[in-house]
Amino acid sequence: MYNVFTVFRKEMYRVFSDKRLVLMIFLLPGISIFAMYWLIGTLIQNQTEAVQSHTIIVYQENMPGTIQTSLERLSELDEPINMEFHEVGDLDETALKEKVREGDIDIVLRFEEDFDIKIDDYETAGAPELSIMYNYGRQNSSFAYTHISSVLNQYQASKLMERLEDPAHHEIFVTSYAEGIVDERQLTGQGFAMLLPFLIVIFLFAGAMSIGPDSIAGEKERNTIATLLITPIKRSEIALGKISSLALLSFISALSSFVGLAFSLPKLMQMDGNGVEYNIYEPIHFVLILFTLMATVLIIVGLIAVISAYAKTIKEASMLIMPFYLVTMIIGLLSSFGTEPSDQLLVHFIPIYGSVNFLSSIFVFQYAYLNFVAVMISSLVYTGVFIYVLTRLFSSEKVMFQK
Amino acid sequence: MKSLLVNDIKKTFKLSKKQQKIEQTSDTKKIALKGVSFEAKPGEIFGLLGPNGAGKTTALRCIATLIKPDSGDISVDGYGVQHDSNEVRKRIAFLTNEMKLEDHFTPNYLFRYFSKLHKVDPKEAEKRKEYLFNRFGIDKFQEVKVADLSTGMKQKISIAISLVHDPDYIIFDEPTNGLDVLTARTVIDYLLEMRDAGKTVILSTHILNVVEKLCDRVGIIIEGEMKALDRLENVQNMAKDNSLETLFFELVEQSAVNEHV
Incomplete structure (x- = not known):
């Protein structure tokens, strides 16, 4: 163990004594994640605000007063929707279409003459026509259509009720909703389960990928590995020292990304003021998450270390790792957009997928301790296999020295 | 048994397509060592002399446990390189040009x-x-930091670091390569000091002058075969004019003729 610790310490010192590496591995991931998500959040917010603050330009013909009044009332809402009404006047169909396409007009509402009178005299006059023109390729126009069509639907519903003179006929059926079923924590947890397991594996993999190839393939490329192999240290001790140091460094790197994410999440989820409710989780959940992360990072680092030892150069190692990174991303995405996390024991023996699935189940409070044990044991077994393979690779003159 | 014994070691390398191009051959294998044997004893400097590509470094790498011979035995202080490689590594200092120190660290660290x-x-x-x-x-x-040091200084640091454990067997492959005269002299003086202290020193070189100045016994290796092996003066006497240089060129020419035939 003494030699493992010596190699471990040297690997840690190599990174921590290099300002460039510290910046690249520990600061940049957090800063870039924060900047990226904060920017996305800000852009979404700006876009929403821009659409909401926009005054909708409505061109109308024969609009009944009741409908216009209802539309004007939208400006009295907490998040007001302002409209500016214009008469269609002399503009013909082609001119109107062009203006809607160009965004000069958001929506055109052309009601048949005496629209509301004809609705009231429906038995003799038949259904009057309303022609709507909007551009669903433009956000302002789509926004205008959404709100105006909702007012029109309400108008239609009220007119239908008027036709049914007996108030008893107004109600087709009564709906009642049982209360107290939804678990608010579970509801919030679903949001985390969608986003975090995916990001967790990506951050862990990205962290390991930025250090692993340099630590092992780099030593081969720079011819420093032979200097280490000539010392009386077992190859298994080198493998353990490398994997344990890489695991810790990757973990810290991923942690940096999480700090960036934690700070940018309120902005990203548009939760200004209230913040994100991390406090729905109890200490036991954080302990389970921490252990699952450690188990996952060991598998990822083991895989990267084996590939790096096999590769002749850093470039080759990075190239060989890429397909595994893509597979890991897909596994992460499956948990984000798939169904509810599986509670089957066997699933938890699948490397990385089992961990991602278990993380999802923690976030939605549907975890089983047996599955946790499965994740831990299987991860240790996989890591053991990687350490064994890495030891063999360090012992192979063909792998270590062939150019 | 206080000695270093190399007994009939053979080593073949597979050639990659890239290596085949460099070596200008269609052979997929290269026989680097064809049954090399020698013994190095305490208190002497054993010189392994040979042209580039003769198999000197391969032989030394086999002793240093970095690569395994296909057949034959090597023992250091009675420990075999195949089964007691860690014990062998505890007893040797090994230095070759292909072994570098990490640029980021200081000599102290x-x-x-x-x-x-x-x-x-x-x-x-x-x-x-x-x-x-x-x-x-x-x-x-x-x-x-090593990165900021000159080539000569890096070589001296490599030598110092290879000797951290005060080993009884010192195996240096072309230790004066790329060094200026003053630095080379320091290294040579140190090796002589080690010999006088009773250490076993094995030195590989293609510089005849170094062999004549330093070595007590010498082995001339050409095309993976040991062509001459004896005390320096006896090897010199094998040439008509008692010159190591004459013998060396004769052996190289003879080998080229044999290969051609």
Whole structure:
């Protein structure tokens, strides 16, 4: 163990004594994640605000007063929707279409003459026509259509009720909703389960990928590995020292990304003021998450270390790792957009997928301790296999020295 | 048994397509060693002489446990390189041009790091560091990163670090390569000092002058075969004019003729 610790310490010192590496591995991931998500959040917010603050330009013909009044009332809402009404006047169909396409007009509402009178005299006059023109390729126009069509639907519903003179006929059926079923924590947890397991594996993999190839393939490329192999240290001790140091460094790197994410999440989820409710989780959940992360990072680092030892150069190692990174991303995405996390024991023996699935189940409070044990044991077994393979690779003159 | 024994070692390498192009051959294998044997004893410097590509470095790498011979035995102090490789590594210092030190670290850090891997007592390691750094003139540069040092200084640091554990067997492959005259002299003087201290020194070189100045016994290796092996004066006597140079060229020519036939 003494030699493992010596190699471990040297690997840690190599990174921590290099300002460039510290910046690249520990600061940049957090800063870039924060900047990226904060920017996305800000852009979404700006876009929403821009659409909401926009005054909708409505061109109308024969609009009944009741409908216009209802539309004007939208400006009295907490998040007001302002409209500016214009008469269609002399503009013909082609001119109107062009203006809607160009965004000069958001929506055109052309009601048949005496629209509301004809609705009231429906038995003799038949259904009057309303022609709507909007551009669903433009956000302002789509926004205008959404709100105006909702007012029109309400108008239609009220007119239908008027036709049914007996108030008893107004109600087709009564709906009642049982209360107290939804678990608010579970509801919030679903949001985390969608986003975090995916990001967790990506951050862990990205962290390991930025250090692993340099630590092992780099030593081969720079011819420093032979200097280490000539010392009386077992190859298994080198493998353990490398994997344990890489695991810790990757973990810290991923942690940096999480700090960036934690700070940018309120902005990203548009939760200004209230913040994100991390406090729905109890200490036991954080302990389970921490252990699952450690188990996952060991598998990822083991895989990267084996590939790096096999590769002749850093470039080759990075190239060989890429397909595994893509597979890991897909596994992460499956948990984000798939169904509810599986509670089957066997699933938890699948490397990385089992961990991602278990993380999802923690976030939605549907975890089983047996599955946790499965994740831990299987991860240790996989890591053991990687350490064994890495030891063999360090012992192979063909792998270590062939150019 | 205090000696280093190499007994009939053979080694073949598979050639990659890239290597086949470099070597201008269609052979997929290269026989690097064709049954090489020799013995190096305490208190002597054994010189392995041969042209480039003769198999000197391969033989030394086999002794150093970095690569395994296809057949034959090597033992250091009675420990076999195949089964007791860790015991062998505890007893040897090995240096070749292909072994580098990590650029990011300082000589000071690296000396301590390798001392720990060799399990040298920290106080003893500090004493040795002080002695070796002074001996090779590294002391002024001990806190300068290896990347910022000259080629000669890097070579001297490599030598000092290979000796952290005060090994009984010193195996240096072309140790004066790329060194200026003054630095080369320091290295040669140190090797002589080690010999006088009873250490076993094996030196590989293609520089005849170095062999004549330093070695007690010599082996001439050409095309993976040991063509001559004896005390230096006996090997010199094998040539008509008692010159190592004449013998060396005769053996090289003879080998080329045999290969052609």
